[in-house]
Amino acid sequence: MVLLDGTAQQPRELLGNKGYGINAxxxxxxxxxxxxxxxxxxCTRYFTEPEAASDSIRDEVRAKLRWLESETSRxxxxxxxxxxxxxxxxxxxxxxxxxxxxxxxxxxxxVEAALAELHSPEFAADTRQRFRHMYRRIVLDDECxxxxxxxxxxxxxxxxxxxxxxxxxxxxxxxxxxxxSDTGGTAVVVQAMVFGNMDNxxxxxxxxxxxxxxxxxxxxGEWLPGGQGEDVVSGTFDxxxxxxxxxxxxxxxxxxxxxxxxxxxxxxxxxxxxxxxEQGKLWLLQTRTAKRSAQAGVRFALALRNEGLxxxxxxxxxxxxxxxxxxxxxSLQPETRFAADLLARGLPASPGIAxxxxxxxVDEAIDAAEDGEDVILVRPSTxxxxxxxxxxxxxxxxxxxxxxxxxxxVSRELHRPSIVGCGVGVAATLAxxxxxxxxxxxxxxxxxxxxxxxxxxxxxxxxxxxxIARRHSPxxxxxxxxxxxxxxxxxxxxxxxxxxxxxxxxxxHPLVAMLxxxxxxxxxxQD
Numbered sequence: 001m002v003l004l005d006g007t008a009q010q011p012r013e014l015l016g017n018k019g020y021g022i023n024a025x026x027x028x029x030x031x032x033x034x035x036x037x038x039x040x041x042x043c044t045r046y047f048t049e050p051e052a053a054s055d056s057i058r059d060e061v062r063a064k065l066r067w068l069e070s071e072t073s074r075x076x077x078x079x080x081x082x083x084x085x086x087x088x089x090x091x092x093x094x095x096x097x098x099x100x101x102x103x104x105x106x107x108x109x110x111v112e113a114a115l116a117e118l119h120s121p122e123f124a125a126d127t128r129q130r131f132r133h134m135y136r137r138i139v140l141d142d143e144c145x146x147x148x149x150x151x152x153x154x155x156x157x158x159x160x161x162x163x164x165x166x167x168x169x170x171x172x173x174x175x176x177x178x179x180x181s182d183t184g185g186t187a188v189v190v191q192a193m194v195f196g197n198m199d200n201x202x203x204x205x206x207x208x209x210x211x212x213x214x215x216x217x218x219x220x221g222e223w224l225p226g227g228q229g230e231d232v233v234s235g236t237f238d239x240x241x242x243x244x245x246x247x248x249x250x251x252x253x254x255x256x257x258x259x260x261x262x263x264x265x266x267x268x269x270x271x272x273x274x275x276x277x278e279q280g281k282l283w284l285l286q287t288r289t290a291k292r293s294a295q296a297g298v299r300f301a302l303a304l305r306n307e308g309l310x311x312x313x314x315x316x317x318x319x320x321x322x323x324x325x326x327x328x329x330x331s332l333q334p335e336t337r338f339a340a341d342l343l344a345r346g347l348p349a350s351p352g353i354a355x356x357x358x359x360x361x362v363d364e365a366i367d368a369a370e371d372g373e374d375v376i377l378v379r380p381s382t383x384x385x386x387x388x389x390x391x392x393x394x395x396x397x398x399x400x401x402x403x404x405x406x407x408x409x410v411s412r413e414l415h416r417p418s419i420v421g422c423g424v425g426v427a428a429t430l431a432x433x434x435x436x437x438x439x440x441x442x443x444x445x446x447x448x449x450x451x452x453x454x455x456x457x458x459x460x461x462x463x464x465x466x467x468i469a470r471r472h473s474p475x476x477x478x479x480x481x482x483x484x485x486x487x488x489x490x491x492x493x494x495x496x497x498x499x500x501x502x503x504x505x506x507x508x509h510p511l512v513a514m515l516x517x518x519x520x521x522x523x524x525x526q527d
Contacts, residue, residue: 001042001060003067004035004189012271014039016090016187021287024266030259031118032284035191036064038159044187046163054156066139066188072192077107077151079114082107084127084193087158087286089186094288096233096413097384097406099186100138100165102158103228104131104193108149108301112296123198124447130197130228132305155190157174162188170387177391177414181485194276194283196228201248201249201280204229204473207242209260209271212412213351215461216301221273222402228284229274232404239402245277252282261288268309272409291413293351294323298461305468311467316522319491321515326352326415327462328509330451331440331446341446343430346397346422348442350406354395355437355448356418358430358466362389369393378427382407390414395437397444399426411439419444456511466511476503477510487511494520 002008004019005024015023019037026032034298046053046084065076065085069070074083084106089099105369107115107128115124135154139161148154166172166186175182196204221242223230231237236520246253256275259282262270272290276283292300301315310312310318333355356374359365367377369392377393379386381401390396390410396418405422405455411418436449456462457479470476474499477486483504486493489512495504498521505512 001057001063001064003036003041004037008037010039011448012185013092013184014187016040016092017094017288018088018090018286019187019189020090022189022285023043024190024253025263025284025287027269028266029264029406030262030284031282033192033194033254035189036067036069037090038188038190040185040187041168042184043163043187046160047167047185049165049380050160050313054160058156060229062152068190068192074192078110079118081118082106082108082111082114082221085129085155086193087155087162087360088189088191088193089162090189091166091186092184093180094291095174095180095311096168096291096409098165098168099243100162100168102131102134102138102161103230104128104134106129106151107156108151111151119198121196126197127195134230137442138312141378150277159188159190162186166350168384170515172360173391175387189283194285196224196276196278197226199280200225202246202276202278203227204232204276205239206246207256207260207273207275208290209264209471210271210290210296210300211294212270212272212290212296212305212450213348215292215303217303219260220403222404232402232423233406233409238400239404248278252277252280252324255282259284265309267378268314270492290384292414293411293412294327295330295351297323298327298465302461302464305508312472315465315468316472316515316518317351319515321512321519323415324462324509324515325489326510328357328455328512330453332436332449335442336449336451337438337441337445340436340449342443343433343435343446344358344397344419344422344426344444346419346442346444347403347408349403349405349420349438350411350416350418351440352395352415352417353436353440353449354393355435356394357395358397358435360431362386364390366392378430378435379407380427381405381426383412390416395423395439397426397430397437398425415474421464455509462511466514469511469518472522473517474498474503474521475514476512477505477507477517479506480508486513489516491516491520 004023008023012020075083076083086103112369139157203225205223211220222239246478274286301318356376375393377396378397380399398420400418485506494516
């Protein structure tokens with residue numbers, strides 16, 4: 001068990017992604033609520049002997065809670081200044097929305113009364129209601145279950161539930177899709193709560209240090225006054241652009257942007273930051289490498305190189321050939337787009353074009369995809385339990401939610417075109433219809449629309465990446481020229497060309513071929 005006070009030296013594999021990020025932020029002196037970490041080693045023991053593992057950490061958990069109390073000048077489980085905590089998952093690799101979290105833990109009748117006297121009865125009642133709902137859903141798996149009053153019993157139950165979420169069907173499906181190992185388990189971060197639901201100077205949000213959809217060098221995010229973090233990522237609340245925080249609390253906004261720039265510089269990559277504002281004070285809860293579209297991934301890598309944060313080798317490591325194949329897929333021409341009826345419009349959450357039959361039931365969507373049908377999953381909003389349907393779909397549409405909701409974040413990671421916030425009732429309107437969605441424009445159009453192919457020549461970013469790749473690739477590929485032609489851009493074709501001693505070839509997508517060659521045969525040095 002480790003204090004996340006900025007001095008922890010343990011690797012990400014033990015602290016988990018969330019704990020590692022919290023410790024890094026504390027090291028920089030950024031405003032982060034105090035927290036401690038139950039490492040992934042405990043999770044591994046828990047899977048073998050749950051009760052013994054829980055008993056073995058009981059005394060140390062209580063000792064670490066006393067440290068949280070001293071850091072916050074609050075007391076866990078009682079007043080007059082109660083300490084409430086969040087219990088959050090943290091796999092070594094980011095798995096957004098796949099593992100469980102319990103917020104507002106440590107509240108009972110006496111704590112609710114103390115919170116009411118300290119702040120307001122409305123805040124106290126809302127906080128307790130949020131805790132009960134989350135505890136019943138995640139720990140008890142029973143919406144009518146009896147929540148224990150003993151805060152230490154609540155904490156023990158929540159820690160076990162977070163550990164168990166590592167082996168939930170959605171988490172297993174996610175790891176299988178991304179070819180991640182099932183070993184390792186999750187760490188658990190216990191962190192002092194800060195409250196975005198406290199008053200009109202409070203709220204919560206998500207900030208990306210750059211736009212994760214387009215790759216533009218500008219902050220991007222969403223802000224929800226009066227809410228807690230789960231409200232934003234759930235996609236079930238109407239959120240505002242993060243610029244609204246700048247208008248409401250400019251000093252807080254400036255502090256947030258400065259923190260984002262610091263974290264991006266330290267990590268040498270674009271950051272996804274979860275934050276809370278409590279009574280006009282900024283708190284950073286989490287930072288991680290941002291999930292991004294294929295287009296944004298290329299632009300990020302090149303921009304960071306041009307800013308001197310990474311070199312050629314790291315650029316070529318970060319851009320995957322499979323992502324380029326997605327980026328180079330045929331696109332929808334304007335004349336085709338405008339000729340088709342517009343059925344719905346929402347926020348563009350993940351760029352790209354997808355066509356298929358709209359399904360609103362996840363199981364039906366999975367069955368149709370298994371039968372070879374192109375499926376567009378249309379939901380009021382998505383949750384972690386929808387992950388298998390999202391992976392089966394070629395595109396995703398939701399009625400509510402913003403660009404940092406679960407649907408948006410997971411769509412970008414899966415590289416599925418996505419549109420969110422199309423309005424209540426859209427799912428029923430689209431169900432069963434043949435549609436085309438444009439995740440760049442945020443439009444749903446009638447019918448299966450024809451697409452037009454394009455190449456690296458259509459993008460200055462890809463042209464720049466091609467020049468870098470050509471300097472490092474053992475195989476130089478071109479759109480045309482008096483060279484042998486590759487059959488395609490797969491590893492098999494590249495391997496055959498290299499085995500034949502070829503160094504210059506013609507390819508339909510030269511950049512894909514060169515990046516494939518670099519991964520298979522290249523000898524780029526570490527930056």
